[in-house]
Amino acid sequence: MLPCSFFGKGNLNFDYPKTVAIVGTRNASQYGKMLVDELIEKFAEHQIQVISGLAYGIDIHAHKQCVHYGVSTIGVLGHGLDRIYPAIHKSTAQQMQAKGGVLTEFLPGTKPDRENFPTRNRIVAGMCDATIVVESGEKGGSLITAYLANDYNRDVFAFPGDVNKTYSKGCNKLIRLQKAHLISSSDDLFYLMNWKKESGKTVQIPLFLELNDEEQNIVDLLRENNEQSIDELAYHLQQPVSKVSTTLLNLEFQGCVKSLPGKRYLLAV
Structure with a gap:
């Protein structure tokens, strides 16, 4: 069910030509952070906006890298706009408002109750052209977001990982069930989405072509x-x-x- 209204703070722009969700485990490894670093650095060369959930781990690392590289980013909250949860991410949320910001469907005063976070994941999935799962266990919010994105007919991508690692099992499962495309870098994403750098060239329709x-x-x-x-x-x-x-x-x-x-x-x- 779509929300009746949103509450936002910052310089929010919902007209970006390309929007990507980056989600993953709260227990991000150095491997997962490295993958996020490569994505965001390359996103800075394209007109891409990043959506995530401002949670621990992959989410907050993606937001911080966006701030570092000047990439527009929006954090979708599972509570009212009058607070930031986790509180330790308040400084990053404030920095994000220069180019992006925070967004929520919950009324001010709404607490960050556990049941709110799966609910907010449908907003993350629905806002984006593509969802990327970086690291994930077999259960959790990032898999919920991926399944929702599939339901919304959005493209889903996942980085494969060591079969013996707990937080690779979710990504490997998505790939095995054909719920996500396997990617190993931003180049794979750009290729599969057919995204190229903006060249400023005008698209020319073939001459002498008669269109109805x-x-x-x-x-x-x-x-x-x-x-x-x-x-x-x-x-x-x-x-x-x-x-x-x-x-x-x-x-x-x-x-x-x-x-x-x-x-x-x-x-x-």
């Missing part, structure tokens, strides 16, 4: 918004998804659009 009104409307929307899901296109066009899907297929055959994971589309370069 429906095809032209989709091309105009993609030119304006860079990248759209099929559901977003259907909403803007006020047409059934099945009809938009047929038009998109025709545009693909003509070399005008390119399909991405998660039923997303952009103009072909």
Whole structure:
């Protein structure tokens, strides 16, 4: 169920062209932190926003690296906006507000009760184009987020780990069950999501190509918004998804659009 309202603090921008959730165990190892470091350093070269839960371990390390590299980041809270939990992360939460901030669906005064955190995970999963699980046990919040992201038709990625390590078992399970793509670096993510560095070049539609009104409307929307899901296109066009899907297929055959994971589309370069 979608929340009726949100409460936020900071310079929150919900129009980033690329948004990624980074989640994982509260017991992050040096291996897990190293993987996060590589991701965020490369994200700084792209226009990517990072969403996480401001929890111990992988979450807070991702937020701190975002602050360090100047990457926009939002922490989704499991309590009211009048506090930060854990309190030790208050300083990082304040630093995040310069480029990002904190967000919650809970009213001020709501305590960080245990049952609130699985609830907030659906917000993390729903806000993002992709969810990356860095390290995880066989159970826990990061796996809940990954399964929710699958339900929302978002792409999920996981780093494989040592089969004998407790906090590799969750990632290995996601990969084994085909609930997540295996990645070993940011390059794998960019390749699988078909994300390239913004070049500032204008996309050119092939010359002498005649488009009908429906095809032209989709091309105009993609030119304006860079990248759209099929559901977003259907909403803007006020047409059934099945009809938009047929038009998109025709545009693909003509070399005008390119399909991405998660039923997303952009103009072909």
